[in-house]
Amino acid sequence: MDMNEIKEIFFQECEEQLAELESGLLKMNDGDRDPETVNAVFRAVHSIKGGAGAFGLDDLVSFAHVFETTLDCVRSNKLEPTQEVLKVMLKAADVLADLTNAARDGGSVDQARSRGLVKELEALAHGELPSASAASEAAPKPVKAAAPAPAPVKAASAPAPTDDSGFQPIPFSFDDDFGGDEAPVAMPEYEVSFKPRSDLYAKGNDATLLLRDLSRVGEMSIHCNMDALPDLEQLDPEGAYFKWTISIKTDKGEDAIRTVFEFAEWDCELDIRPVEDAASSAGTDEELPMIPVPFDLSVLDGDGIEQAVEAAEEAPKSKNDAAAAVTAAETASNVTQLAAAAARVEKKEAAAAAANANAAAQNNAAAGAGQTIRVDLDRVDRLINLVGELVINQAMLSQSVIENDNNGASSINMGLEELQQLTREIQDSVMAIRAQPVKPVFQRMSRIVREIADMTGKSIRLVTEGENTEVDKTVIDKLAEPLTHMIRNAVDHGVETPEKRTALGKNPEGTVRLTAKHRSGRILIELADDGAGINREKVRQKAIDNDLIPADANLSDEEIDNLIFLPGFSTADKISDISGRGVGMDVVKRSIQALGGRINISSKPGQGSVFTMSLPLTLAVLDGMVVTVAGQTLVVPLTAIVETLQPEAAAIHSFGANHRLISIRNSFCPLVDVGRILNFRATQANPVDGVALLVESEGGGQRALMVDAIQGQRQVVIKSLEANYTHVPGIAAATILGDGRVALILDVDAVVGASRGQSLKAEMSYAAAG
Amino acid sequence: MSYAVKNMTQGAHELIAFRIGDQEFCVDIMSVREIRGWTPATAMPHAPAHVLGVINLRGAVLPIVDLSARLGMKRAEPSPRHVIIVAQVKRKVVGLLVDAVSDILTVTDDNIQPTPEVSSDYERQFARGILAIDRRMICLIELETLFPDSESEAA
Numbered sequence: 026m027d028m029n030e031i032k033e034i035f036f037q038e039c040e041e042q043l044a045e046l047e048s049g050l051l052k053m054n055d056g057d058r059d060p061e062t063v064n065a066v067f068r069a070v071h072s073i074k075g076g077a078g079a080f081g082l083d084d085l086v087s088f089a090h091v092f093e094t095t096l097d098c099v100r101s102n103k104l105e106p107t108q109e110v111l112k113v114m115l116k117a118a119d120v121l122a123d124l125t126n127a128a129r130d131g132g133s134v135d136q137a138r139s140r141g142l143v144k145e146l147e148a149l150a151h152g153e154l155p156s157a158s159a160a161s162e163a164a165p166k167p168v169k170a171a172a173p174a175p176a177p178v179k180a181a182s183a184p185a186p187t188d189d190s191g192f193q194p195i196p197f198s199f200d201d202d203f204g205g206d207e208a209p210v211a212m213p214e215y216e217v218s219f220k221p222r223s224d225l226y227a228k229g230n231d232a233t234l235l236l237r238d239l240s241r242v243g244e245m246s247i248h249c250n251m252d253a254l255p256d257l258e259q260l261d262p263e264g265a266y267f268k269w270t271i272s273i274k275t276d277k278g279e280d281a282i283r284t285v286f287e288f289a290e291w292d293c294e295l296d297i298r299p300v301e302d303a304a305s306s307a308g309t310d311e312e313l314p315m316i317p318v319p320f321d322l323s324v325l326d327g328d329g330i331e332q333a334v335e336a337a338e339e340a341p342k343s344k345n346d347a348a349a350a351v352t353a354a355e356t357a358s359n360v361t362q363l364a365a366a367a368a369r370v371e372k373k374e375a376a377a378a379a380a381n382a383n384a385a386a387q388n389n390a391a392a393g394a395g396q397t398i399r400v401d402l403d404r405v406d407r408l409i410n411l412v413g414e415l416v417i418n419q420a421m422l423s424q425s426v427i428e429n430d431n432n433g434a435s436s437i438n439m440g441l442e443e444l445q446q447l448t449r450e451i452q453d454s455v456m457a458i459r460a461q462p463v464k465p466v467f468q469r470m471s472r473i474v475r476e477i478a479d480m481t482g483k484s485i486r487l488v489t490e491g492e493n494t495e496v497d498k499t500v501i502d503k504l505a506e507p508l509t510h511m512i513r514n515a516v517d518h519g520v521e522t523p524e525k526r527t528a529l530g531k532n533p534e535g536t537v538r539l540t541a542k543h544r545s546g547r548i549l550i551e552l553a554d555d556g557a558g559i560n561r562e563k564v565r566q567k568a569i570d571n572d573l574i575p576a577d578a579n580l581s582d583e584e585i586d587n588l589i590f591l592p593g594f595s596t597a598d599k600i601s602d603i604s605g606r607g608v609g610m611d612v613v614k615r616s617i618q619a620l621g622g623r624i625n626i627s628s629k630p631g632q633g634s635v636f637t638m639s640l641p642l643t644l645a646v647l648d649g650m651v652v653t654v655a656g657q658t659l660v661v662p663l664t665a666i667v668e669t670l671q672p673e674a675a676a677i678h679s680f681g682a683n684h685r686l687i688s689i690r691n692s693f694c695p696l697v698d699v700g701r702i703l704n705f706r707a708t709q710a711n712p713v714d715g716v717a718l719l720v721e722s723e724g725g726g727q728r729a730l731m732v733d734a735i736q737g738q739r740q741v742v743i744k745s746l747e748a749n750y751t752h753v754p755g756i757a758a759a760t761i762l763g764d765g766r767v768a769l770i771l772d773v774d775a776v777v778g779a780s781r782g783q784s785l786k787a788e789m790s791y792a793a794a795g
Numbered sequence: 796m797s798y799a800v801k802n803m804t805q806g807a808h809e810l811i812a813f814r815i816g817d818q819e820f821c822v823d824i825m826s827v828r829e830i831r832g833w834t835p836a837t838a839m840p841h842a843p844a845h846v847l848g849v850i851n852l853r854g855a856v857l858p859i860v861d862l863s864a865r866l867g868m869k870r871a872e873p874s875p876r877h878v879i880i881v882a883q884v885k886r887k888v889v890g891l892l893v894d895a896v897s898d899i900l901t902v903t904d905d906n907i908q909p910t911p912e913v914s915s916d917y918e919r920q921f922a923r924g925i926l927a928i929d930r931r932m933i934c935l936i937e938l939e940t941l942f943p944d945s946e947s948e949a950a
Contacts, residue, residue, distance in 0.1 A: 414854060657838060703840035749887045750849065750858040755840055759856045761848060767837040767849045767856055 035076045036129045037399065042069040043122050050118055063106075067096045071235065073121065082128045084533045086123075088139060092117050095146040096624060104149060113145045119472055212243070212274040214300040215282060220268040225292035226649055228261070236269065238285045243275025272300070315437045324724065386489055402498070409645055410450075413453045413742035416646070417761050419448045420739060424763035456643055460495040463541045463550070466505050467492045470512050470539060477516040484523050485516055491541040496548050497643040503620050504550070504640070507613040511552050511636055512537065514610070519556035519634060529631070531555070546664035547622075548642055553635040559628040561585045586626045586634075589616045620644065621757050623774050649741050649770065650718070651762070652732040655705035658768045659732070660741055660760055663775040667719045668726065669735065672696075672712045685709075687717060687729045696720065697780040698731045703755050720773050728777045743770065755779060797799060802881055810926075811932055812898035813880065815863045815871075819933045820893075821900060821926065826882045826938055833877040847873065847892060852881065859890040867917055884942045900933070902926060907935060 028328035050064035095114070098104035106114075123134045219237070221232050236247060250268040254260075275281060282297050289295075363542050426441055467489045478485040496504075520526075520535035527533050540551040561582060568574045568588045580588075592611040617624045622640035641647070649660035650669075676688045677696070686693040696717065700706045710731060717729040743762035744767075746753060757772035810821040811830075826873050836848030836859045843863035859879060865868045871877065873894055879890040880921050907924040926933040 270928045410854075417854075705838070705840060744854070744856045746849070746856055747857060750839075750846075750888060753839055753841060759837075761854065765851055766835070766886075767851050769837065769839070 032080055033382040034399075035080065035255065036125065037472045038076065039125045042073050043118065043125065044465060044468060046121070047115070047120050047471070047733065050111055050115050051471065053106050054108065054115070058106070058620060062102075062354055063096075063100050067093065067100050070121070076576065077128070080128075084134075084139075085124045085128050088117075088121060088124055088143065088480040091143050091146045091150075092121060095150045097661055098150050098152075104152065113142065113149060115475060117142050117146055122472075148368050173467055212276050213278075214272060215279060215281060216298050216300050217271040217273060218268070218294070219271065219286070219514060219520070220294040221265045221289070222292050223261075223263055223265040224287055225651060226265060228292060230289050232267065232269070235289060236271070239271065239273065242277055242281050242285060243273045245273035245719070247271045252658040258485060353368060361426065400458075401782070405455075405498075408455055409459070412452050413645060416448055416452060416740060416742050417763070419444055419645065420763035421765065422763075424529070439759060456497070456645065459498045459643070461498050462493045462495050463501055463504070463548075466501055466508060467539055467541070470508060472538060473509055473512050477513055481517060482522065483516065483520055485520055486534055486536050488536060489540070490538070493541060494541040494548060496640070497645070499644050500548070500642070504615065506615045507638075508539075508550070508552070509610055510613050512539075513638075515552060515554040515556065519554040519558075523559055538560055543642075544639075546648075547639050550638045550640065552638075553633060555633040558630040558632055558634050559586050559589070559626075561630070564588055583627070586628050589626070590624070594774070603667035615752075621743075621772075623662045634773045645743060647741055647743055647760075647770065649739060649760075651739050651741075651768070652716070652718070653711075653734045653736060654703070654732045657700075657705055658736070658762065658766070659699070660739075660756070660768050660770045661718060661720075661730070661732075661775060662770065663738065665720045667721050670717050670729075671713070672717050672729075672731075674713050677712050687712070687714070689719065689729070693726050694729050695780060696729045696731055697776060699776060700731075700733070702776055702779050720777065726777070728771070728780060730771075730776065741768075741770070772780055807901045809898045810902060810933075810935065811880070811896060812900055813878070813893040813896045815866070816868060817895050818868075819931055820862075820866075820897075820936050821933050821934050822880070822882065822938060824899065826884065828881040828883055828888065828944050831879050831881065833873050833879060833892065835873075835876055844870065849880075852888075852890070855888070857881065857888060857890050859892055860942075862891045862893055865879065866921065882938060884938045887942070889942055900926070900928060902928075904909060 036384040046066055046069035049062050049069065052062050070089050070093045074086055074093060077085035077089060081381070088680055092114075095104070095117075099106050099110070104110060120134070120139045124139065126132060127134045150234070196382045219232070219235075221230075225232070239245065248270045250270060251266070253268065273282065279299065281288075281298055284297055286293070301676070423441055423445065464565075469488045474485055474487040477483075508728055515537050516535075520537070521531075523533035526535065536555050538551070538553040540549075540553070542549050565574075565585050565588070567579070568585075569576050569578075573588065573591050576578065590613075591609045614624055617638055617640070618702055620640055620721045621644065622638055625637045625639075626634060627637070628634035647660075650663055650666060652659050652661055668692070670689070678686045678688065678693070680686045680693075680695075685696040687696045688694075696712060701709055710733065712731055715731050715733045716735050717731055719727055719729050740764075743758045744760055746756065746759050746769075753769075754773045755772055757770045759767050759769050759774075762768045809824040811824050811827050812819055812821040814820075834850050836850045838848045839846055839858075842848070845861045849858050849861040853859070857886050861871045861873075871894075873892060876895075878893055878896055880893060880896065881888060881890050906926055906928070908927065909923055910919050910922045913919060921936055923935045923937040925934060
């Protein structure tokens with residue numbers, strides 16, 4: 026694994042940490058004051074800083090450091106995480122993300138912005154901003170915590186355990202005796218026994234040199250045991266007979282000693298044992314009787330306690346070696362009995378810090394549902410393609426077996442059935458690998474809302490719902506762009522300024538609601554704002570001006586709203602000044618369509634607009650009904666079909682010149698000839714000869730789609746038409762059937778839409794281009 | 796990705812020549828992926844007249860274009876004797892239905908004559924030049940103008 030790969034892993038982890046950071050901050054913003062949330066936020070920044078330091082990403086480290094300092098103030102209750110404070114922190118999280126991206130892709134960041142935020146963060150850390158309450162609160166709290174009354178301690182500020190007697194040990198400073206930094210008495214001692222084998226010398230190592238190296242680790246005394254040395258006659262010149270016993274005092278830990286012997290480890294007998302200090306171990310293992318100790322009341326002034334607490338927290342972390350710190354603390358506890366109690370506090374802290382060190386890995390594992398592995402997406406894609414081929418192959422095999430069925434060779438049929446089931450299961454499992462919650466995309470949106478709201482001087486709250494709804498990764502990836510566009514529009518054009526909102530009697534803070542949910546095999550994503558809604562007058566006028574509709578067109582409100590999806594609107598820049606949202610909505614619509622999805626808009630003047638996107642859960646497979654229409658084989662998505670029926674002549678009624686209705690249980694439903702709408706035949710087929718598929722479209726309303734015959738129900742692998750051809754109105758995608766031929770997958774909603782009178786052909790771009 | 800011929804200012808380059816009716820055409824060999832026999836295509840709704848439909852090319856959906864119709868000549872009646880030239884045009888792959896592949900030519904730029912001035916712009920649009928080889932006239936086709944990127948076209 027080379028450096029770049031390691032770096033890449035670091036950046037992947039950064040992404041996770043950044044997501045954690047943002048979600049934590051947002052939780053705090055919603056009033057979550059759980060210390061674990063604060064810790065998680067802190068850890069995220071801390072791990073980014075640590076990793077960035079390892080790669081020498083100085084900008085990132087220095088910013089993360091300032092951020093971390095401020096977060097530490099929140100963690101130690103010195104800074105109240107008010108809305109204002111969190112706003113700054115969320116911005117800082119954005120900058121941190123920018124810096125990470127810049128470090129990864131070599132881009133640049135807005136220096137002014139990050140400098141400004143550094144200042145803000147520092148100000149917060151010094152308790153200056155944004156309210157004076159932060160500073161005044163800092164002092165009284167520790168006093169309260171230290172008060173000998175049996176009042177419960179503030180967990181985050183002084184996690185001192187309450188004793189049986191109700192006595193509360195108070196950690197305070199003993200002239201820096203237990204900082205660990207300058208405590209020579211506290212130096213842990215190790216006993217090293219080292220017996221080289223002859224191999225050690227054979228490989229050119231020299232015990233003397235090893236011992237010399239060891240002397241650099243700490244202060245040591247050496248004893249050489251020569252008992253094994255034989256008489257001269259019996260002495261093997263290549264043998265090894267000496268054994269050394271070294272006692273060494275070092276604060277560098279056991280690992281440092283082990284490092285010295287790193288290359289000799291296999292060729293010697295090595296035993297390294299820490300020497301236990303009898304006095305201190307006695308003090309830590311058991312509950313001590315509490316002896317009242319007179320102590321200086323001046324420690325109650327707050328500062329002293331705080332220092333002590335901080336020292337307790339900092340010592341193990343700064344050394345990055347919790348164990349050593351514990352030992353240090355233990356030794357320090359010899360000073361007085363009370364100190365031993367304080368050391369116990371520290372030991373707990375140290376243990377917590379040790380847990381923190383492993384936090385990233387362990388915590389994630391514990392928090393998540395189970396263990397996960399990181400897999401290159403290409404590999405999963407490859408697997409999915411292979412499974413797709415498997416499904417096609419299996420279908421081919423089934424078909425040829427059925428065709429050649431000579432009086433039901435039952436073992437073949439049974440095997441085939443099993444194969445079918447297995448294929449299905451494999452497919453489902455493989456698909457599940459790619460399924461991911463939409464959460465990351467939604468989280469990204471909250472940043473966009475923040476930024477645009479800031480830019481436009483609006484106050485906007487983003488509410489997200491159903492962010493754990495799972496969709497295929499490819500869908501999620503492709504969702505981000507259109508969603509960003511729409512959110513931008515909603516904030517920029519949809520929601521009014523606070524002044525205007527107040528004047529209208531609305532809450533000055535606008536709300537943008539982003540919802541995801543599953544509905545009948547698709548994912549439904551809704552973006553709603555409580556803004557002004559679409560200004561239909563202006564949209565209509567714009568459409569007329571741009572020759573998109575005739576001046577005398579009689580359009581319903583819904584039709585006018587949908588005009589903003591027309592390509593002509595994207596070129597108009599003035600539309601952004603008014604509440605219409607024309608800018609690039611045709612692009613949004615096209616990218617949603619490219620995903621096999623649909624987008625709808627509904628808007629109420631003065632109350633806001635709702636964009637509804639319905640997307641397939643996966644871009645890979647689909648349950649379909651295979652039908653024949655005018656000699657062509659088509660696949661109709663099963664999710665769209667409500668029921669199938671064989672029309673009777675009596676149930677068919679003509680309606681006007683061109684329309685026919687079919688009566689189904691006393692209601693009338695328009696009959697749509699798929700063959701004619703797709704231009705496969707010129708005249709309508711006789712419904713009695715065919716089968717009607719009752720479908721329900723996204724826009725609501727039922728239609729009976731006329732096809733000639735139903736061949737069967739099958740799971741098909743979706744193949745893109747756009748890859749080599751172009752988008753075809755009325756067709757969602759293509760697939761390959763068992764006989765190796767291409768079949769088209771019907772876009773039910775487009776067909777239903779076309780039956781309402783909108784021409785399918787109008788959208789045909791390839792014809793115009795070719 | 797630019798058309799290979801443009802980059803090869805000197806030296807020889809290879810072209811694939813094919814017949815449509817009584818005329819001969821050629822395209823740069825670098826854009827040809829494979830040559831295969833005719834298989835029935837699945838018709839596409841609302842397709843322009845020159846699009847015969849789509850076929851399955853080892854799992855990918857490949858549109859088949861009647862090159863004769865696309866060049867404004869009479870429509871082909873596809874039969875098993877017809878040939879499909881699978882060509883890469885920019886990011887897309889397209890199958891060109893032609894009567895037969897006739898030759899592989901190695902030519903230099905000097906062999907390529909500019910397109911003669913004919914009255915119709917249509918022919919001049921897709922012809923990159925004319926080759927005169929063995930008293931034959933072979934028209935060098937520019938595939939990129941024949942099949943423009945529909946995405947950018949539509950915008």
